[in-house]
Amino acid sequence: MANANRTAAEHVSSADLIYYNDTRQSLVLVQYKKLNARRKGYYYPNSDSGLDGELTRLRAVDRYAALLRKSGDDHRLCPDPSWIKLCPPEAVIPQADVMVPGMYFSRRHFEQLRQDARLQDGRGGGVRFGFANVPSYLDNTMFTRLVETGMIGTTGVGTELVRQQITRSFKQGKALILGLLTGPEEPQSERNSRRRSGG
Structure with missing residues (x-):
């Protein structure tokens, strides 16, 4: 993990986190927001x-990623790269070595919940997101x-899209965390077998 930040972290209300798995050509882009x-x-x-500008950007990333998908690609529960995380107001975001608690939503789920x-x-019908009223979300685990x-993230995405997103984050003055995974990946079935055998 790497942390790149132009602004003191405690003053950041919006930040980007990018996970890229080079082996599986999978990108997940998380837009951080504070409660x-x-x-x-x-x-x-x-x-x-x-928010509207950020959602426009996330939709564009999702559309671009959809163009790269092929019928023979790995299965994803959610193949769009764009996610939103809402963090507690006291949280310092982002930190490279600590995952602050929060609520994760795919971009589509977030937009559905707004309705x-x-x-x-x-x-007056104002919409608000909080731990007390959101019916479902993903936690850190x-x-x-x-x-x-x-199981989530893009398929068939190369480093060019990652570079584009890093550049856009900096141009927008956002803090940025980048997580990169490279090298051969052991199938989950083998990892689970090793865990069961105590190896």
Whole structure:
């Protein structure tokens, strides 16, 4: 993991994390957002002036990745690269060696939840995201396991798309964490067999 940041981490409200598995040509791009302490730990997407531009960028990345997919590629539960993570307001993001707690959403799931009546705050129909009202999300354990096993993320993506996303992150003044996995990958069946045998 590497951490590249132009801004003091404690002042960052939006950051990017990029996981790239060179062996499986799989990219996962996570857009970090902070829950708002002054709003009782909720995130109000309609009050985030930068969100629409960020979602436009994430949709474009997803469309580009879809063009690279082939019928014989590895199966993915979610083949789009774009994810959003909402973190507690007191969290310092990002850190290269610590995963702060939070809620992970695929970009599509996040946009669907913005239309979900269960997330309305009762005051004029404003939508808010928080641990108390979001019906489903991935936590750190579930998300990292899916990334590790290659069940989410792109297929057939080379380093050029990774370079593009790193460049865009810097141009937007975001903090950036990059995780890179290279070399041969042991099949999950073999890893599980070794764990069961105590090896």
